[in-house]
Amino acid sequence: MALDQVQALLFDTFGTVVDWRNGIARDVAPFLAKHGVKADAHGFADAWRKRYRPAMKEVIDGRRPFTRLDVLHRENLEGVLRDLGADPARIPEAELDHLNRAWHRLDPWPDSIPGLTRLKKKYIIAPLSNGNIALLLNMAKRAGLPWDAILGAEVARAYKRDPKAYLNTAEILGLPPEACMLVAAHNDDLAAARKVGFATGFVLRATEHGPAQTTNLTAEEDWDVVAGNLMELADRLGCPA
Amino acid sequence: MALDQVQALLFDTFGTVVDWRNGIARDVAPFLAKHGVKADAHGFADAWRKRYRPAMKEVIDGRRPFTRLDVLHRENLEGVLRDLGADPARIPEAELDHLNRAWHRLDPWPDSIPGLTRLKKKYIIAPLSNGNIALLLNMAKRAGLPWDAILGAEVARAYKRDPKAYLNTAEILGLPPEACMLVAAHNDDLAAARKVGFATGFVLRATEHGPAQTTNLTAEEDWDVVAGNLMELADRLGCPA
Structure with missing residues (x-):
């Protein structure tokens, strides 16, 4: 060409x-410590990212109207927490929202x-x-x-x-x-x-x-x-x- | 507040x-001279701009689907030329397109x-x-x-x-x-x-x-x-x- x-x-x-991996892990680590969730911060970042493609595929395949990534990230974050046995409903909204915006703070x-x-x-x-x-x-x-x-x-x-x-x-x-x-x-x-x-x-x-x-x-x-x-x-x- | x-x-x-007014007039002047259109370049800029609101109103009022401004500018340019007795169909496409993009070149x-x-x-x-x-x-x-x-x-x-x-x-x-x-x-x-x-x-x-x-x-x-x-x-x- x-x-x-x-x-x-x-x-x-x-x-x-x-x-993204080190940036997410950096913000995940204190969150996990504070809420007593036992998990490796980099493993958490990987699990969060792993849900990224399947979530977008719903939109690409037309099963869901276009939905911005902040919303998909948030749903995926709650999914990862539940997989680790943590109930996102028991974590203050402002803390979930702040962690979700770790994707806005990557180096x-x-x-x-x-x-x-x-x-x-x-x-x-x-x-x-x-x-x-x-x-x-x-x-x-x-x-x-x-x-x-x-x-x-x-x-x-x-x-x-x-x-x-x-x-x-x-x-x-x-x-x-x-x-x-x-x-x-x-x-x-x-x-x-x-x-x-x-x-x-x-x-x-x-x-x-x-x-x-x-x-x-x-x-x-x-x-x-x-x-x-x-x-x-x-x-x-x-x-x- | x-x-x-x-x-x-x-x-x-x-x-x-x-x-916009001086920027458009600057690019209009040589175009008018080249194509033998008798008009004041600033007056041309004003006439072009005057068609801006009515063109967008078609979209705002729902009579026309959303249409980008480059397209509306081009329609309006052809309208102004016709008002001055010039036939846009007789002007090379590349020259009309270049003048239409004068809106991209404002100071x-x-x-x-x-x-x-x-x-x-x-x-x-x-x-x-x-x-x-x-x-x-x-x-x-x-x-x-x-x-x-x-x-x-x-x-x-x-x-x-x-x-x-x-x-x-x-x-x-x-x-x-x-x-x-x-x-x-x-x-x-x-x-x-x-x-x-x-x-x-x-x-x-x-x-x-x-x-x-x-x-x-x-x-x-x-x-x-x-x-x-x-x-x-x-x-x-x-x-x-």
């Missing part, structure tokens, strides 16, 4: 730009802000995430992510990997799919984007799932660009330092 | 943040960027404009407007002064209306925002409609903040220089 057509870089966010990987800052000089940069607008905006404001706009599932009214998530985003930008590149650490996200005509950029995030990660350790197709992090992506795309 | 509740400043854009007022930069330190800042996402994004990218997100009619799926334009925006941000302030140079926009519980900030733009402007020269209600420009607004809201 001719990369000189690309005008917008659209980023998967959880895992690609921010480190970027060390290369994310310098990399995005370089990429922004040449391209439109925006998240194309399943996160809702408030989540992505609060995350960006806290972390200093220099997005040009907040796009993604809530704007496109469709969750990835539904083709509409990508195509509606291109259409909103007034760009053809080939002028858009999805940047992601996940081969299946890139495959779905390529299928509708997007350019593709793979970024390796070898510890997204912790030190024993077994998935997404290599580029599984000939993606248009492959990079070890977002600074390398800026190098590959010829963005000045 | 208690201003210490305000977390997000939402800005009317055309007229309040950018100078900010001199205080807009330094003012927004200060306000951003304390508040979420975003446009709450009738402009579509691509228009507002391209404008921000070209001019350097430091928005935290691109919001407005296309995200809220409603045009101002429809109450839904304001209420849906607050809901998307996860904020109650009283945590949102509309900042605008137009008393009727502020009145609609106040009606649904928003805080209100009036900014004087005495030459939006040119040197002979007769409207919006004063705050017509006791808006929560009144300022001569966005630097003064930053002063009034206690944002550090």
